[in-house]
Amino acid sequence: MSNEIWVLAEHKDGKVKKITYELLSASAQFSKKTGGQVATILLGNNLQEAVKSLMTFADKIFLIEDPALTFYTSDAYLPSIASLINEHRPSILLGGATSTGKDLFPRLAMHLRTGYVPDCTDLSMGEDGRLTAIRPIYGGKVFAEISFSEDRPQMATVRNNTFIVDQELNKSAQVISVPFQTNHSLLKKKVLGMEKVGGEKLDISEADIVVAGGRGIKSAENFKILEELADVLNASVGTTRAVVDEGWRDQKDQIGKSGKNISAKLYMAFGISGAIHHVLGIGTCKTVVAVDTDPNALIFNYADYGIVGDLFQVVPALTEEFKKVLAEGA
Amino acid sequence: MEIYVLVKQVPDPEAMVKVKTDSELEIENKYFTNFFDEVAIEAALRLKEKFGGKVTVLTVDNRRVDALRRGISMGADDALQFSDPALEGSDPFSIAKVLATYLKDKPFDLILAGRQAMDDDAGIVGPSVAELLGIPHVNSIIGLEIEDPKKGAKVTREVEGGKETLSCPLPALFTCQKGLYTPRIPQVMNVMKAMKAQIKKVDLSAIGLTTTDVGPHSAKIKLNRYFPPPKRPPVRIIKDDFPENVKVLVKLLREEAKVI
């Protein structure tokens, strides 16, 4: 068994995702305690760009390239990752709590018969190389601190925007190309296509800033004013279940218990009453702003700053004010 | 089609859940059938309506069988409760072991589960059952099309910034996300029938598992402690008139919160 820390890299259109850099930055800190190396596993096709951008973030890059890996499927990823792990026996394997991480990690942990903690909001490491994980349960009403048995690797997926990316790791990775070995008959699932929704905007689960509108916004068309605010802030637009059920916005933008958890630096809620199902999804946001006409709206109990007022007045004024101060700041 | 749906009764999101001690929670007695599991039941029933066959709901729980009754009232044909004192304190991997051990020699076409249980929020049971059975799985589906069960399924899953469509042969396991279907509201008659239905119980020995296969000692992770979420400071309502309030807010976000 080694004391290496491994991170499963994620990328989209050749670009490595922020969560991967976050995890590699945290791993670099952890590795100072044990002296182990930090490695990342990168699977896909045509990954030159991704390799280049990861070079300074890890000591080793395990690179597996094949056309069959263009899109993630557990059939294609799991056997390759499992055999690498069985060969090198890392102490820790981390991934993002993303659509890929949540699909792959539980199955991989079962396959390896090792411990896995999903959807963590913090990780720390002891001198002995033991990982401690923090995760919200019951939708964030309670947090659990969890440690691992003797089995290795210790596996965890971590929410977006949990760690700060350290641009100055200045590592120089050794790239280890690993052949993709598979019996193609084992590749049962085939990705037929990917429909992009929401253009170039980051997913609400990944975004630094999320602005959201609830039923108070009254129609699908009225979301235009939020889109304009979002453009100025480079934010993504989220919403409530009530709005999704009205058919005004897509399911993928729903925040809350039956939608997504977000971990934005700044969350702004407009015309959202603050039902428990909704606010459970914003528990790990850093700063929360609420704007609602009803001074008794529950959302104010979960906000740092509030304005009691009409969103149709406040949103356009905010857009103009942000435009102004951001232009001055630049 | 022969379809199994994995269901769990969980605290309603509106239920109060508080930390009692480091290792104990106080949970208000307000439970409901995990929302995503209801979506899964709905999907199973629609396939049964299209192709015929049978829908069976399964739960691993020593106490609560209301999720099974919910399944029956919605239209499931059969329901099984796995219960055994040794299951107390089992983690999702142990739960998966029980379900997969039972299912391994059953002739199923499809297994459906929820995206995650609204108590442990883990999302582990579904993919783990699929791993143990050696069948493919797809997580968090929001679309499911089956023309001919022999030819497999076309499923759509949520990914960051879009929707991905995959073909997948059957048998397979899918975990269901909101947006796939709206669960039907059972008729009162059927609710009454379900209340009276005899629930079949299965213990560990009946499926060939022993007490050492499950329970907290078999878990690969250990709870150190529970703790309450960090409290937010009280809200600061900006009382200035419009449009001054907007200017104040932007200033606070920049200079105090430093998030812009």
Ligand SMILES: Cc1cc2nc3c(=O)[nH]c(=O)nc-3n(C[C@H](O)[C@H](O)[C@H](O)COP(=O)(O)OP(=O)(O)OC[C@H]3O[C@@H](n4cnc5c(N)ncnc54)[C@H](O)[C@@H]3O)c2cc1C
């Ligand atoms: C099992 C279950 C799961 C659920 N999961 C989720 C979930 O994941 N996410 C989620 O969001 N909900 C979820 N819900 C629904 C939730 O309970 C609420 O019904 C929903 O969040 C309400 O959405 P809303 O705030 O947009 O609408 P409302 O509650 O109708 O609130 C609208 C708000 O807009 C304000 N308003 C009106 N006009 C204006 C104006 N001109 N300017 C400013 N403010 C204005 C009103 O004062 C009000 O506060 C779930 C429910 C259940 C039962």
Ligand SMILES: Nc1ncnc2c1ncn2[C@@H]1O[C@H](COP(=O)(O)O)[C@@H](O)[C@H]1O
């Ligand atoms: N005790 C259980 N009995 C039956 N099915 C379960 C049980 N626990 C979880 N499941 C299923 O697995 C899904 C994910 O649960 P979890 O891994 O606990 O988040 C749930 O939505 C159910 O479909």
